[in-house]
Amino acid sequence: MLNNINIAGLSEYTNEVKHENIQGKASYGVKLNWESGTKTTVSTKNMILGTHKLVRDFQFTIDEPNQLLGVNCAPNPAEYLLGGMAGCMTVTFIAGATAMNIEIDQLQLEIDGALDLQGFLGLNPDINPGFPELKFIFHVKGNGTQEQYEKLMERVTMHSPNYNTIKNEVKMIGEVHT
Amino acid sequence: MKKSYQDIEQKRSEGDIWFNDLKRKRSQGPTLHSNRYEGCSASTKSVHAGQYDDPTTGALGTPIFQCSTFYLNEASYEAIAEGRGRDEMIYTRYGNPSQWSVQEKLSALENAESTIVFSSGMAAISTAILGMLDKGSHVVSSRDIYGGTYNFLYEDLAKYGMSVSFTSPTNIKDIEANIQEHTKILFFEALTNPLLKVTPIEALVALAKKYNLRVIIDNTFLTPYNVKPLDLGVDLVVNSATKYLNGHSDLIGGTVSGSRKLIDVIWPQMLKNGGAMDPHGCFLLERSLKTFALRMRTHNANAMALATYLENHSHIKKVYYPGLASHDQHELAQQQLGGKYSGMVSFEIKGGDKNAHSLLKLLKLPKEATSLGGVESLISLPYNTSQASLTKEQQNAIGINDGLIRLSVGVEDIEDLISDFNQALHTIFKQQPHYA
Numbered sequence A: 001m002l003n004n005i006n007i008a009g010l011s012e013y014t015n016e017v018k019h020e021n022i023q024g025k026a027s028y029g030v031k032l033n034w035e036s037g038t039k040t041t042v043s044t045k046n047m048i049l050g051t052h053k054l055v056r057d058f059q060f061t062i063d064e065p066n067q068l069l070g071v072n073c074a075p076n077p078a079e080y081l082l083g084g085m086a087g088c089m090t091v092t093f094i095a096g097a098t099a100m101n102i103e104i105d106q107l108q109l110e111i112d113g114a115l116d117l118q119g120f121l122g123l124n125p126d127i128n129p130g131f132p133e134l135k136f137i138f139h140v141k142g143n144g145t146q147e148q149y150e151k152l153m154e155r156v157t158m159h160s161p162n163y164n165t166i167k168n169e170v171k172m173i174g175e176v177h178t
Numbered sequence B: 001m002k003k004s005y006q007d008i009e010q011k012r013s014e015g016d017i018w019f020n021d022l023k024r025k026r027s028q029g030p031t032l033h034s035n036r037y038e039g040c041s042a043s044t045k046s047v048h049a050g051q052y053d054d055p056t057t058g059a060l061g062t063p064i065f066q067c068s069t070f071y072l073n074e075a076s077y078e079a080i081a082e083g084r085g086r087d088e089m090i091y092t093r094y095g096n097p098s099q100w101s102v103q104e105k106l107s108a109l110e111n112a113e114s115t116i117v118f119s120s121g122m123a124a125i126s127t128a129i130l131g132m133l134d135k136g137s138h139v140v141s142s143r144d145i146y147g148g149t150y151n152f153l154y155e156d157l158a159k160y161g162m163s164v165s166f167t168s169p170t171n172i173k174d175i176e177a178n179i180q181e182h183t184k185i186l187f188f189e190a191l192t193n194p195l196l197k198v199t200p201i202e203a204l205v206a207l208a209k210k211y212n213l214r215v216i217i218d219n220t221f222l223t224p225y226n227v228k229p230l231d232l233g234v235d236l237v238v239n240s241a242t243k244y245l246n247g248h249s250d251l252i253g254g255t256v257s258g259s260r261k262l263i264d265v266i267w268p269q270m271l272k273n274g275g276a277m278d279p280h281g282c283f284l285l286e287r288s289l290k291t292f293a294l295r296m297r298t299h300n301a302n303a304m305a306l307a308t309y310l311e312n313h314s315h316i317k318k319v320y321y322p323g324l325a326s327h328d329q330h331e332l333a334q335q336q337l338g339g340k341y342s343g344m345v346s347f348e349i350k351g352g353d354k355n356a357h358s359l360l361k362l363l364k365l366p367k368e369a370t371s372l373g374g375v376e377s378l379i380s381l382p383y384n385t386s387q388a389s390l391t392k393e394q395q396n397a398i399g400i401n402d403g404l405i406r407l408s409v410g411v412e413d414i415e416d417l418i419s420d421f422n423q424a425l426h427t428i429f430k431q432q433p434h435y436a
Helices: A007-019 A077-099 A146-159 A161-167 B009-013 B042-048 B074-082 B097-110 B121-132 B147-160 B172-177 B201-210 B260-273 B279-289 B292-311 B330-337 B352-362 B392-398 B414-430
Strands: A030-036 A039-044 A047-049 A052-054 A059-062 A104-113 A134-142 B114-118 B138-142 B163-167 B183-189 B214-218 B236-240 B254-258 B316-320 B344-349 B378-380 B404-408
Touching (some): A007 A077, A007 B074, A007 B260, A052 B183, A059 A077, A077 A104, A077 A146, A077 A161, B042 B097, B042 B292, B097 B114, B097 B254, B097 B279, B114 B121, B114 B260, B114 B279, B121 B147, B121 B183, B121 B236, B121 B254, B121 B260, B147 B163, B163 B172, B172 B201, B183 B201, B201 B214, B236 B260, B254 B260, B292 B316, B292 B344, B292 B414, B344 B352, B352 B378, B352 B414
Parallel strands (some): B138 B163, B138 B183, B214 B236
Antiparallel strands (some): A030 A039, A039 A059, A104 A134, B114 B254, B236 B254, B316 B344, B344 B404, B378 B404
């Protein structure tokens, strides 16, 4: 299979969703448990894809570096955020390349951003606590042209779910249960 | 549409396509030509559906494509590149015209979009279960399940980091109470072995919908002639083809049928586990299936007559047969099976296992052998065959009592079968006190 992507399966799924929209509905969730200090453990909740359960029996640990009061035993929340976006952008890029008949030999994605912790620390209400800007670079080796790769990057910005979750406004609904 | 890029090759070469442009949709099969006889009934489908008549020679009937591999060509390379190898002839474990023909016949009989034939019933069952499960998944199944399936679920799922709970096959509340957060499938038999309990399929499907689960039904004891689980909303139906589907006690095989979407999920699991059916086995199964409906009619009728005879015999303690009014779930059986109650009869003989063993020795027509569904009647004791892996306590919990006998009623003349039981029972009980 080109790039080890089953494009026939993707085609079948696309056409299934075209005729039965509910098959494209994917519900996700995570449950985080605070361990101690800055260390937390995340368990993935089961997904519902269409109308059926997919068991998601995975866990990962989050921490902070020593300098930010953690014990530095795992990536921190910002790194997971960027990693989650990068993973999603890569899936979109490689599946798109396969559809376009481009064989990819190597693909790396770098994402960089800087945020100002004055916002987190409450020192300046005018400073956005989040990332004001993210830069990303696709490093690609394959039989495509620069023009094709740029078109693919444009497609990633149009179709990648995680990219669009970060780029677009998301309605946040919070509650506290005791 | 077979190819993903049908009619969009130009657009694709210009690099201007996205997933919404892709053309391939799922279709039933795979098949060399669609031949389902969809408007017809069971006998006609049994005889004709799926058959591949060779256009070069004009030979009537599917040839045996006894080959392990096929010439590679542009179409096969393209299929491999796109990931649609199930629709091309590449290698016999992947697919072979002998498999496709019998699979089409089975799909026609099951009202399925797609079927895979396996080298045994257990290959079909284990592959269907593994193919449907994710890491950490949990299965709810029945305490009464066939011993081979029980062993796979109980002994092997844990090796894959998965788990199982066994519960009642008939009580929906008990089944619901066993559903956990990671439960993914409900695996039950339409008619249980050996006590012939009827699983309420529609209620099971409704329960699965409530919890977003999948339902797999092993329909070996009933077959699609008696009930079509897919019509009742089940996701996958499995059969040991060794039994009624082949029906001649000369082949080991299994089947999994369902939507093309789900069977395409099972197919790569089959490639990894092996267990594809050999072309010669496919030929035997396809030939046997031509008389499937004919045989099932006789199995059902003979079993009903023999069950009635046994129930009226003074030295038979209890008869288990869903067609009898005395069966605990006769009403459900009437509604779910529509008067077709299978060729299996279980019964308890007075005097326990000692007399049960004597009966097996004295009967001349039913052969003392495990397995079922053959043209010849087969008889065995569950405690030391199909349920031998259960402890005595587990056997008692599901009702395998002293003296229980399982009979697969063949297609012999019913008068001969009844006469044979008469002589055997008479010989046993005439030597015992108070025999009338």
